[in-house]
Amino acid sequence: MNLSDWRTEYDKYNLHEENLPSLPLDLFRLWFDKAVEDLNPEPNAFILSTVSADLQPKSRVVLLKEIEAAKFVFYTNYSSQKGQDLQTNPKTSMLFFFPFSQRQIRIEGKVSKLSREKAVEYFASRPVESQVSAMASSQSRIVKREALIEKAAELRNAGNIVCPEDWGGYAIEPHYFEFWQGQPGRLHDRIIYNLDPHSHWEQYRIAP
Ligand SMILES: Cc1cc2nc3c(=O)[nH]c(=O)nc-3n(C[C@H](O)[C@H](O)[C@H](O)COP(=O)(O)O)c2cc1C
Numbered sequence: 001m002n003l004s005d006w007r008t009e010y011d012k013y014n015l016h017e018e019n020l021p022s023l024p025l026d027l028f029r030l031w032f033d034k035a036v037e038d039l040n041p042e043p044n045a046f047i048l049s050t051v052s053a054d055l056q057p058k059s060r061v062v063l064l065k066e067i068e069a070a071k072f073v074f075y076t077n078y079s080s081q082k083g084q085d086l087q088t089n090p091k092t093s094m095l096f097f098f099p100f101s102q103r104q105i106r107i108e109g110k111v112s113k114l115s116r117e118k119a120v121e122y123f124a125s126r127p128v129e130s131q132v133s134a135m136a137s138s139q140s141r142i143v144k145r146e147a148l149i150e151k152a153a154e155l156r157n158a159g160n161i162v163c164p165e166d167w168g169g170y171a172i173e174p175h176y177f178e179f180w181q182g183q184p185g186r187l188h189d190r191i192i193y194n195l196d197p198h199s200h201w202e203q204y205r206i207a208p
Pocket of ligand 1: 060064076
């Protein structure tokens with residue numbers, strides 16, 4: 001493995017201020033549609049970072065399931081590591097990487113929990129195997145594989161599938177976006193949208 005010689009030239013798109021929408025969510029939607037068109041794998045997967053009570057940053061992939069009222073929605077187990085982190089510190093960072101579009105989007109925002117009704121509604125729309133897994137898994141706790149499989153089988157056979165109390169959605173309300181577009185010679189484009197105290201999105205460019 002020789003990592004030092006691994007280099008990609010970025011020359012696919014550019015990012016000019018004069019063509020940009022005034023709202024970051026509009027640009028997010030444009031880039032998301034382009035990511036789909038460019039056949040990026042799992043474009044709704046993003047890296048969610050949280051900070052635990054002992055100030056340790058932690059990152060993992062989750063799936064964006066909806067954008068509602070300008071908030072980014074994902075579903076998880078509230079008792080998981082990320083759930084515990086968000087209980088003490090609701091600040092999050094989201095990262096979308098669309099390699100086939102040579103683009104990255106960084107978003108910062110605060111989470112709030114979605115209602116129990118929302119969780120039940122979304123849970124009901126999931127495939128049965130996903131429902132069983134959510135019920136069987138005490139996410140982030142130590143477990144034996146055999147015990148997990150056994151528990152899932154028991155639940156499946158009992159047929160009593162209900163949305164677990166500690167399973168549900170979070171909505172991230174963003175206050176900062178960075179759109180990164182790879183450019184030739186590493187002179188990349190980086191455009192920031194930052195929500196000012198008057199709830200206005202200021203827009204500026206930062207150095208690559
Ligand atoms: C492609 C992909 C999608 C995932 N989607 C989710 C998701 O939507 N919700 C979730 O809780 N975990 C999801 N995971 C698993 C998480 O990355 C992580 O393992 C899990 O949530 C436990 O994280 P935690 O211990 O930090 O709480 C996904 C993983 C991958 C690789």
